Amino acid sequence: MGEFEVSSDWLGEEMTLTITASDACSPELPNGVLLEGMGRERVSLPSKALLIVVDQREGPVRRQFVVMRDLLPEAVIKVQEQLQVS
Numbered sequence: 001m002g003e004f005e006v007s008s009d010w011l012g013e014e015m016t017l018t019i020t021a022s023d024a025c026s027p028e029l030p031n032g033v034l035l036e037g038m039g040r041e042r043v044s045l046p047s048k049a050l051l052i053v054v055d056q057r058e059g060p061v062r063r064q065f066v067v068m069r070d071l072l073p074e075a076v077i078k079v080q081e082q083l084q085v086s
Contacts, residue, residue: 002040002053006069010048017054017065025054027067 006013013030020026023079037043043084044051070078 001049001067002055003042004047004053004067004069005051007049010069012068012070012074014066014068017052017067018034019059019061019063021061027052 010030015030016028018028020036025037025039027035027037027043029035029045029048034047035043035045035052037052037054040053040055044050050076
């Protein structure tokens with residue numbers, strides 16, 4: 001991700017980014033809205049302070065990535081919880 005900004009009510013919310021062509025992607029927002037974007041171009045939704053720039057995608061068409069923006073303390077806690085050994 002080159003740039004990734006969201007409004008405060010979308011912090012911690014997952015978004016699915018799907019590769020749709022060799023240089024195109026489609027982010028699905030937490031509210032279910034699908035956007036279309038091209039590599040290295042801004043995809044934005046001003047009403048939600050959303051800005052996404054995907055610099056590089058690797059993988060076949062239809063590959064999906066889950067992305068999320070969070071505050072640093074919450075992100076650290078989530079990573080620590082996932083790395084704990086039972």
